[in-house]
Amino acid sequence: xxxxxxxxxxxEAVSRYDPVFxxxxxxxxxxxxxxxxxxxxxxxxxxxxQITPVSLGLPGALPAxxxxxxxxxxxxxxxxxxxxxxxxRFARKNxxxxxxxxxxxxxxxxxxxxxxxxxxxxxxxxxxFRVQIERAHMEEDAGKNTHVGGEGGRIHGATYSLVxxxxxxxxxxxxxxxxxxxxxxxxxxxxRAYVQTLRDLFRTLGVSEARMERGxxxxxxxxxxxxSPDAPLGTRTETKNVNSFRAVERAVRYEVTRxxxxxxxxxxxxxxxxxxxxxxxxxxxxxxxxDAEDYRYFPEPDLVPIAxxxxxxxxxxxxxxxxxxxxxxxxxxEWGYADAEMRDVVNAGAVELIEATVAxxxxxxxxxxxxxxxxxxxxxxQEIELADLPITPAQIGALQQLVDAGRINDKxxxxxxxxxxxxxxEPEQVLVARxxxxxxxxxxxxxxxxxxxxAQPDVAEKIRGGNLGPVGAIIGAVMKATRGQAxxxxxxxxxxxxxQG
Amino acid sequence: xxxxxxxxxARVAALARIDLTSVELDRLAGELDxxxxxxxxxxxxxxxxxxxxxxxxxxxxxFRADEPVPPxxxxxxxxxxxxxxxxxxxxxxxxxxxx
Numbered sequence: 277x278x279x280x281x282x283x284x285x286x287x288e289a290v291s292r293y294d295p296v297f298x299x300x301x302x303x304x305x306x307x308x309x310x311x312x313x314x315x316x317x318x319x320x321x322x323x324x325x326q327i328t329p330v331s332l333g334l335p336g337a338l339p340a341x342x343x344x345x346x347x348x349x350x351x352x353x354x355x356x357x358x359x360x361x362x363x364x365r366f367a368r369k370n371x372x373x374x375x376x377x378x379x380x381x382x383x384x385x386x387x388x389x390x391x392x393x394x395x396x397x398x399x400x401x402x403x404x405f406r407v408q409i410e411r412a413h414m415e416e417d418a419g420k421n422t423h424v425g426g427e428g429g430r431i432h433g434a435t436y437s438l439v440x441x442x443x444x445x446x447x448x449x450x451x452x453x454x455x456x457x458x459x460x461x462x463x464x465x466x467x468r469a470y471v472q473t474l475r476d477l478f479r480t481l482g483v484s485e486a487r488m489e490r491g492x493x494x495x496x497x498x499x500x501x502x503x504s505p506d507a508p509l510g511t512r513t514e515t516k517n518v519n520s521f522r523a524v525e526r527a528v529r530y531e532v533t534r535x536x537x538x539x540x541x542x543x544x545x546x547x548x549x550x551x552x553x554x555x556x557x558x559x560x561x562x563x564x565x566x567d568a569e570d571y572r573y574f575p576e577p578d579l580v581p582i583a584x585x586x587x588x589x590x591x592x593x594x595x596x597x598x599x600x601x602x603x604x605x606x607x608x609x610e611w612g613y614a615d616a617e618m619r620d621v622v623n624a625g626a627v628e629l630i631e632a633t634v635a636x637x638x639x640x641x642x643x644x645x646x647x648x649x650x651x652x653x654x655x656x657x658q659e660i661e662l663a664d665l666p667i668t669p670a671q672i673g674a675l676q677q678l679v680d681a682g683r684i685n686d687k688x689x690x691x692x693x694x695x696x697x698x699x700x701x702e703p704e705q706v707l708v709a710r711x712x713x714x715x716x717x718x719x720x721x722x723x724x725x726x727x728x729x730x731a732q733p734d735v736a737e738k739i740r741g742g743n744l745g746p747v748g749a750i751i752g753a754v755m756k757a758t759r760g761q762a763x764x765x766x767x768x769x770x771x772x773x774x775x776q777g
Numbered sequence: 778x779x780x781x782x783x784x785x786x787a788r789v790a791a792l793a794r795i796d797l798t799s800v801e802l803d804r805l806a807g808e809l810d811x812x813x814x815x816x817x818x819x820x821x822x823x824x825x826x827x828x829x830x831x832x833x834x835x836x837x838x839x840f841r842a843d844e845p846v847p848p849x850x851x852x853x854x855x856x857x858x859x860x861x862x863x864x865x866x867x868x869x870x871x872x873x874x875x876x
Contacts, residue, residue, distance in 0.1 A: 309845050324854065342843050344842075434871070
């Protein structure tokens with residue numbers, strides 16, 4: 277599959293071409309059972325243990341719509357500012373593939389449950405990009421094929437395939453954008469941020485765990501180039517199975533550089549499905565559009581139409597939780613962060629962490645200081661996400677309370693933090709075990725002060741003479757003697773008392 | 778009024794993976810044409826204010842509660858499959874298309 281393809285440098289490509297793209301996102305709904313039958317659905321079950329006659333498309337099996345899945349679809353539609361259809365139907369999308377045992381996928385065709393919406397996407401620099409939503413419709417997932425004999429489970433060279441139908445019939449909502457124009461060079465970033473925004477939305481709405489690594493959220497990216505924003509739309513390609521945020525960004529970027537090279541060579545972009553390769557970061561052509569794409573949609577005769585009662589829709593709307601963007605704005609106000617501070621917190625994925633840390637008793641400023649300072653550095657060093665550090669917001673809250681109570685200073689707090697990260701226990705335990713508590717007993721301090729004054733008689737003399745400048749030298753010596761465990765302000769008081777008293 | 782050609786019948790049959798003989802194609806082209814013509818006549822009579830009817834039952838919103846039902850027994854199910862391996866259905870190699 278390694279064919280060499282001409283590419284144009286990205287900056288060069290976007291200086292001469294205007295990218296227009298669209299994204300289809302599929303989200304698996306987190307209902308207990310499948311879309312059209314009562315088979316349980318959960319991740320990681322043994323193959324073919326979550327199947328019923330409907331899942332397998334056995335003759336005579338009759339589907340029945342999962343009411344909760346419909347409610348979830350409406351929730352998604354409302355959160356995306358869509359209109360909810362007064363009446364809509366399911367349709368059969370006919371094609372033959374082993375993971376679709378009925379030989380059709382039950383989907384919605386020209387009557388999606390939600391349509392004409394929009395969602396605001398916050399970009400890393402704090403600006404907002406509005407993406408128009410064409411539709412969100414309900415459908416079912418397919419089973420899972422494992423290709424045997426092909427290299428790395430790939431279809432090429434496979435001698436046969438094994439099919440697990442646990443996923444067949446899992447409820448999906450597919451969200452389709454209108455062509456996204458005007459992103460220019462930022463197209464890859466907008467694409468990524470859009471999918472991230474949807475993921476956050478699904479989680480907030482409670483309609484899906486939305487775990488990318490489990491394939492709960494999957495994206496297909498359509499992209500075309502035109503010579504200028506005034507020119508007609510170019511021919512587009514559809515890149516399938518772009519299943520991580522980073523992959524969405526890279527796939528958009530790659531297609532821009534590839535299509536630019538095709539157009540530069542005076543050739544035309546072939547309208548086709550392409551496959552994203554995470555390992556090599558390229559796309560390759562998939563199946564050629566042919567009769568296989570003639571899906572012969574027709575209304576599903578086994579399922580009666582859906583006509584959501586407007587009162588029900590309003591009930592769902594009223595019960596929608598606070599959405600992520602509104603929540604971020606509220607928290608920024610409550611925490612008193614500047615725009616740039618909040619943006620960094622959001623970009624670092626620290627909103628929930630800070631919220632929980634504040635709930636655990638730290639001030640918003642202290643919580644931000646820990647997560648965006650010491651912990652951000654540690655996470656970066658270890659190349660992991662902040663949330664994956666072996667420390668909890670509750671522990672940071674407890675640590676800050678030790679500081680606030682004067683039991684440790686900032687320097688000691690960093691050592692306690694280090695201990696907690698190293699798995700030495702709770703902040704209090706680390707403090708005791710490492711003997712890090714600030715020396716608040718004047719006895720040892722006075723002894724250290726006397727030693728310091730004796731060691732630097734000239735300095736002591738100056739202080740006695742009323743020159744307070746060199747006090748710092750004595751404080752420094754005491755801090756050193758107490759391995760930083762002294763309260764510097766108290767040491768200063770004691771030095772002055774000692775010398776002048 | 779349009780008529781259904783033998784080629785169109787052959788194409789639809791291919792889409793549905795139905796293998797028809799030449800004799801069957803001729804016969805079905807004629808029979809299906811009668812059906813198409815009849816539907817066309819109905820379409821002539823129906824005025825735009827009559828919505829197309831896909832579901833004759835006056836029912837909407839027939840929903841099932843999101844409650845699990847017992848699954849089929851896997852061994853029994855796979856016993857009916859032409860081939861199985863590792864608890865999965867084994868199917869012939871997929872040609873001409875990509876996953």
